[in-house]
Amino acid sequence: MLYSSVPAHEKRAAFRARLASGELIRMPGAFNPLSARLIERKGFEGVYISGAVLSADLGLPDIGLTTQTEVAARSAQITRMTDLPALVDADTGFGEPMNVARTVQALEDAGVAGLHIEDQVNPKRCGHLDGKQVVDEDTALKRIRAAVDARRDGNLLIMARTDIRAVEGLAAAIDRAKALVDAGADALFPEAMADLSEFEAIRAAVDVPVLANMTEFGKSDLFTVDQLRDVGVNIVIWPVSLLRLAMGAAERGLDQLVDSGTLKPMLDDMQHRADLYDLIDYEGYNAFDTSVYNFDVRK
Ligand SMILES: C[C@](O)(C(=O)O)[C@H](CC(=O)O)C(=O)O
Ligand SMILES: [Mg+2]
Numbered sequence: 001m002l003y004s005s006v007p008a009h010e011k012r013a014a015f016r017a018r019l020a021s022g023e024l025i026r027m028p029g030a031f032n033p034l035s036a037r038l039i040e041r042k043g044f045e046g047v048y049i050s051g052a053v054l055s056a057d058l059g060l061p062d063i064g065l066t067t068q069t070e071v072a073a074r075s076a077q078i079t080r081m082t083d084l085p086a087l088v089d090a091d092t093g094f095g096e097p098m099n100v101a102r103t104v105q106a107l108e109d110a111g112v113a114g115l116h117i118e119d120q121v122n123p124k125r126c127g128h129l130d131g132k133q134v135v136d137e138d139t140a141l142k143r144i145r146a147a148v149d150a151r152r153d154g155n156l157l158i159m160a161r162t163d164i165r166a167v168e169g170l171a172a173a174i175d176r177a178k179a180l181v182d183a184g185a186d187a188l189f190p191e192a193m194a195d196l197s198e199f200e201a202i203r204a205a206v207d208v209p210v211l212a213n214m215t216e217f218g219k220s221d222l223f224t225v226d227q228l229r230d231v232g233v234n235i236v237i238w239p240v241s242l243l244r245l246a247m248g249a250a251e252r253g254l255d256q257l258v259d260s261g262t263l264k265p266m267l268d269d270m271q272h273r274a275d276l277y278d279l280i281d282y283e284g285y286n287a288f289d290t291s292v293y294n295f296d297v298r299k
Helices: 008-020 033-041 051-057 068-080 097-109 137-150 170-182 196-205 225-230 241-260 264-269 273-280 282-288
Strands: 025-028 047-049 086-089 114-118 157-162 187-190 211-213 235-238
Touching: 008 025, 008 157, 025 047, 033 047, 033 068, 033 273, 047 068, 051 068, 051 241, 068 086, 068 097, 097 114, 097 137, 114 137, 114 187, 137 157, 137 170, 157 170, 170 187, 170 196, 187 196, 187 211, 196 225, 241 264, 273 282
Parallel strands: 025 235, 047 086, 086 114, 114 157, 157 187, 211 235
Antiparallel strands: none
16 A cells, blocks of 8 residues: 555665576566556566656657656656666766766665666667767766766666667677776666677676667567577566557557447456556555445446
8 A cells, every 4th residue: 555665775675686696687667657566466577667758758759858857756656656676767867977966866765776877968869769979988987987976875776878889889889888887887788789699799798787678669679588588688678668558559449439439349458447446456545444445346
């Protein structure tokens, strides 16, 4: 009820321990706070909080228009709903290194277990689109150093994302990855890898956990969890997938409504009211006040 009772520092410690055990951590993107709870119910090891989803949700392109305050507020709403560790997309850190430091503390206060900061030039764009630009190495490393120095909980995972692969190639990505790890990054997010061998090459170059981004309609093929585990990937995200599924279903539902004037044929595609209430834990609230849940929803 009112959800997660696990303190953020415990989620972070559990996340670190799981990573250290070598287990692959699967993190679907929670497209809203409630979906984080569904992700937990289905047995995943973590939830991802995507910048692309947050901006799309607000009807904005993913070009750095969302603010640090909006990302922190959304993170707090999502971490509240789950006992799982959450990894949040902090884009470029929202400014200069001092802004990065403030971002890290705001996200730490929001209860996340980890965050990633990328080396794109601001205004940034989706890492799977053409025409990206990256900052020079010195600027990229300053962002990571500022992030590492700013955290108060040593278990907050600072992940460095590099977008350099699509701009300067794999060799540059390997060099940048090593430099980011030397600067203190706890984990690495090599963006827009072309194939499995590229993940393998990054894996061999650094000794920190490596993330694979299985976003659809992008530059990477959609590998399976087993394929990614086999090349040594440690964390997999499907950042926008639940939003894409939900919006696809919403579109089909609206078409049906336009065509036939009723949604009755689609009831089986919907989450039942009873399942929704179960996920929200109406019953738990009822333990507080027995007048909350004194009706039947399975009629
Ligand atoms: C991971 C990502 O940064 C995100 O915001 O979720 C995006 C995902 C996407 O736009 O498909 C990305 O830049 O890859
Ligand atoms: Mg993003």
